[in-house]
Amino acid sequence: MQPVNTQHLRNYPKKPTQVYLFGTCIVDSFFPDSGMDAIELLEREGIEVIYPQGQSCCGQPAYNSGYKEEAKAVAMAQVKQFPLDIPVVVISGSCGGMMRHHYLDLLSDDPAINNFCQRVFEFTEFLVHVLRLKPIDQGEKERVALHTSCAARREMGVHITGNKLISQLANVDLVLHDYESECCGFGGTFAVKHADISAAMVADKSKHLVASDVVRYVSADHGCMMNINGALDYQKESLRGEHIASYLLNRIKGQSKAQSKGQSAKEAL
Amino acid sequence: MKHVHEEESKYAASAKDFRKNVTRDLANEELRANFRGAMDYLMDKRKSAFSSADELEVLREQCKLIKQRCLAKLPHLLEQLEDKLEHNGIKVHWAETVTEANEIIAQLIAEKKAKTVVKGKSMVSEETALNDYLEARDVECLESDMGEYIVQLAKQHPSHIIMPAIHQNKQQVAQLFADNIDGFEYSTDVDTLIQQGRTILRDKFCQADVGISGVNFAVAETGTLCLVENEGNGRMCTTIPDLHIAITGIEKVVEHLADVPPLLSLLTRSATGQAISTYFNMISSPRKQGEKDGPKEVHLVLLDNGRSQAFADEELRQTLQCIRCGACMNHCPVYTRIGGHAYGTVYPGPIGKIISPHMLGLDATTNLPTASTLCGACGEVCPVKIPIPKILLRLREESVKPNREQPQVMQGQGAGRSAVEAIIWKIWAQVHKSPTLYALSMWCLTRCRFLMPKKLAGWTSVRTAPKLAATTLHQQIKAKQAKQGRG
Numbered sequence A: 001m002q003p004v005n006t007q008h009l010r011n012y013p014k015k016p017t018q019v020y021l022f023g024t025c026i027v028d029s030f031f032p033d034s035g036m037d038a039i040e041l042l043e044r045e046g047i048e049v050i051y052p053q054g055q056s057c058c059g060q061p062a063y064n065s066g067y068k069e070e071a072k073a074v075a076m077a078q079v080k081q082f083p084l085d086i087p088v089v090v091i092s093g094s095c096g097g098m099m100r101h102h103y104l105d106l107l108s109d110d111p112a113i114n115n116f117c118q119r120v121f122e123f124t125e126f127l128v129h130v131l132r133l134k135p136i137d138q139g140e141k142e143r144v145a146l147h148t149s150c151a152a153r154r155e156m157g158v159h160i161t162g163n164k165l166i167s168q169l170a171n172v173d174l175v176l177h178d179y180e181s182e183c184c185g186f187g188g189t190f191a192v193k194h195a196d197i198s199a200a201m202v203a204d205k206s207k208h209l210v211a212s213d214v215v216r217y218v219s220a221d222h223g224c225m226m227n228i229n230g231a232l233d234y235q236k237e238s239l240r241g242e243h244i245a246s247y248l249l250n251r252i253k254g255q256s257k258a259q260s261k262g263q264s265a266k267e268a269l
Numbered sequence B: 001m002k003h004v005h006e007e008e009s010k011y012a013a014s015a016k017d018f019r020k021n022v023t024r025d026l027a028n029e030e031l032r033a034n035f036r037g038a039m040d041y042l043m044d045k046r047k048s049a050f051s052s053a054d055e056l057e058v059l060r061e062q063c064k065l066i067k068q069r070c071l072a073k074l075p076h077l078l079e080q081l082e083d084k085l086e087h088n089g090i091k092v093h094w095a096e097t098v099t100e101a102n103e104i105i106a107q108l109i110a111e112k113k114a115k116t117v118v119k120g121k122s123m124v125s126e127e128t129a130l131n132d133y134l135e136a137r138d139v140e141c142l143e144s145d146m147g148e149y150i151v152q153l154a155k156q157h158p159s160h161i162i163m164p165a166i167h168q169n170k171q172q173v174a175q176l177f178a179d180n181i182d183g184f185e186y187s188t189d190v191d192t193l194i195q196q197g198r199t200i201l202r203d204k205f206c207q208a209d210v211g212i213s214g215v216n217f218a219v220a221e222t223g224t225l226c227l228v229e230n231e232g233n234g235r236m237c238t239t240i241p242d243l244h245i246a247i248t249g250i251e252k253v254v255e256h257l258a259d260v261p262p263l264l265s266l267l268t269r270s271a272t273g274q275a276i277s278t279y280f281n282m283i284s285s286p287r288k289q290g291e292k293d294g295p296k297e298v299h300l301v302l303l304d305n306g307r308s309q310a311f312a313d314e315e316l317r318q319t320l321q322c323i324r325c326g327a328c329m330n331h332c333p334v335y336t337r338i339g340g341h342a343y344g345t346v347y348p349g350p351i352g353k354i355i356s357p358h359m360l361g362l363d364a365t366t367n368l369p370t371a372s373t374l375c376g377a378c379g380e381v382c383p384v385k386i387p388i389p390k391i392l393l394r395l396r397e398e399s400v401k402p403n404r405e406q407p408q409v410m411q412g413q414g415a416g417r418s419a420v421e422a423i424i425w426k427i428w429a430q431v432h433k434s435p436t437l438y439a440l441s442m443w444c445l446t447r448c449r450f451l452m453p454k455k456l457a458g459w460t461s462v463r464t465a466p467k468l469a470a471t472t473l474h475q476q477i478k479a480k481q482a483k484q485g486r487g
C-alpha cells in the first residue's frame, strides 16, 4: 500500500449516536486534557463517547523502528478493544494514518481488519465530514497558525479539514506561515537517533511560526507539538501550540486558553 | 548473491561516516544557505511545470505502470536490448560489479591507445568512480557538463544527481575558476562564468579520443540509447570522438519507443520544471557509411552493482523504477538541511537512502534508512510513484532483523540490530498489548513522574523535556465516569 491521501474518496457515514475514542499513548501520558476536551466537544454534539480502558498505543513506534512483529502484537491488541461497528475517532493524524492505512499491511492476515480500518477517522476529519460541525465562535479576535503533521497531511488530509474548521471561526484569522507544509523534524525515534538533523529542522519550524506573528498555533498532533513547543520553550519564546480539540472547544465556549481549565499554555508542552 | 566488496567502493567508507559528515555539514552556514536557496528554486520550478494536479497524477500513474511493466520483463528486455543493439552495431558489455565495469572501459580505451576522455554527465560512472580508476592508468578524464566540471576542479563529487555543483554558490565557483584556470577574467556573473568554462571545454572536445556518456532510457524494441541533457556537451561527447562508450544501470531499459515520451516529459518537468530538455539524443548506431560525423565505434556497459538484489524482492524492486529526476531530494527536508555530501554515497537524498544499501550493503549504510522522519514529501513528488517511505520502513526492518535470518534479502541485513534495543521493544510490546500491564506501568509512571530526567539525550539539546501528566487520560475518564455514576 502506498500511503497517499485518498480521504476525499471516502464514503462517510451518517452522524452516529456513539463513537469510540482512541486517545493515543502520547495524549494519555502527557496531554490528557486534550483527550478530555475532544470528548467534551463530541458530547456537546450529542454523541456518546466510548473510551475502552484496554487501549494503549497504535504500535507506530515499533513499526517505524523496523520491529514489525512487536508492532503487530500491539496493533492486534488495539483492534480487539474496538469490537462494535461504530466509528473509531483518533485524536492524532499520525496514529490515525497508522490505524487506517498501515494496519491493512501489518494485520493483513486478519479478515476483519478491513472493516476496522474503514471505521477509523482522524478527529478533524470526523468533525468535518461526519458531524459536519459548524463551530460558533465566541472567542476574541486573534491570529493563529495551523501546523499539520506530515502523516496527518499526506495520509489523512488534515491540512484540509483542520483548515476548514479554523476558517469557520468568525473571529480567527488563520495565518499561513512560511514553509507551512515542511516537516517539523519530530519523526518519533528520529528526533533521538538523529538529534542534530531534527534540531536543525525544529529550529526552522519554530522560527517560521514565530515570524508569522500569531498568538498561538494549532495542531491535530501532539507528537509535533511536543517537539515544537519544547523548542519554543527552550528558546524562551512565548508562542505555544494547542491541540485543535481544545482550541475549538475553547472558541465555542468563549474561553481563551488562559481562562480555560486544565493545562496552562506553558504547561502544555 | 555476489557480494559487493567494500574495497571496491570509496563510498562505503564515507557512508559509514554519515553521522560525522552530518555534524560537519550542519555547522556550515553557507552550505546550508546554498541548499535551501537552490531547493526552493527547484521546488518552485517543478510546481509551475504542471498545469493541474490531475494532469500530474494521471502522468505519474502512467509512468509508474510503464516502469513496473518494464521491470516485470527485465531479464527478457535486457536480452532483447542486447540483440537489437548488436544488430545496430553497438557492442554490449555486462558488468556485475563496479570494478568489472571499470575494467571493461579501461580495456576499450587501452585497445585504442587513447589518452584523453571527455565525459558527459553520468551518475553511473560516479558509482564506479571511473575518473579515479582511469587517472590511475594515465588516462585524462575531463568532465564536460558544467556542474561536473566544477565538481572535478574542486576535487569533489556531485552533491545532487541533476545539479552536481548545487552546493556551491557563484562566488565560490568564481573563486574556484580564478584558482584553477589560467587567464580567467574574474566575474561572479553566472553567464560569464559558464561562457569561460565552455570555451575551455570546447577545445577539449576536439582533442579527445574517447567520449563517455550515461543513458537515460535504453529502448529494447529498437536498440536506441536516449540521452537527456541541457548543454549540448552530451551530444559532443557522443559524436566527436571516434570511440563512444555509454554506461548505465540495468534498470534503465524500457520496452517500447512509445514508453519514452511520457517518461521524458515527467523527467524534465520533475527535475528542473522544463517542458523538455534543450537536447534529447537518440543514439542507434555508430557512424554509417556516407555519414559525416558520429563515432566509429559505440559500446554500452550495463552495470548491475546490487540492482539484481533489489530486483529479487517485489517490494524493494520498486526502487528500480527511479528515473533519476532528483525531485525527491529537492523536496526532502533532511537533504535540504544536510546537503548531498553528508550522505557519503553517490546518490544522496531519499533515492540514495533506498538504493545505496543495495550497492554498498546495509552494513555500510545502516544510518541512512533511519535518517528520515518519514514525512512522505519524497513519495508525494516521485514521478514514478516509488513508495520511498514504505521502502525506508522495509530497510529498517531488514536492518534490525536477527542476524542472518533466512531468507537473506540483502547484503548486510541485521547490521543495525542491537540486542538491547531488541529487548526494549520486546518489553514494550508486552506492556502495550496487555491492558493490565499498561495500566500498571502508567500508574507507576505518573506516580514517579518527579523522577523523569530533565535531560533526555539529544532531545534536550534544543528543547525542554515534556512533563508527564499527574493523571492519565485513562484515569481521568475513569474518574469522570465514577462521578457521573454517583451523580
Ligand code: SF4
Pocket: B321, B322, B323, B324, B325, B326, B327, B328, B329, B350, B351, B378, B381, B382, B383, B384, B385, B386
Ligand atoms: S526516486 Fe523518484 S523522485 Fe527520486 S530521483 Fe528517482 S524518480 Fe526522481
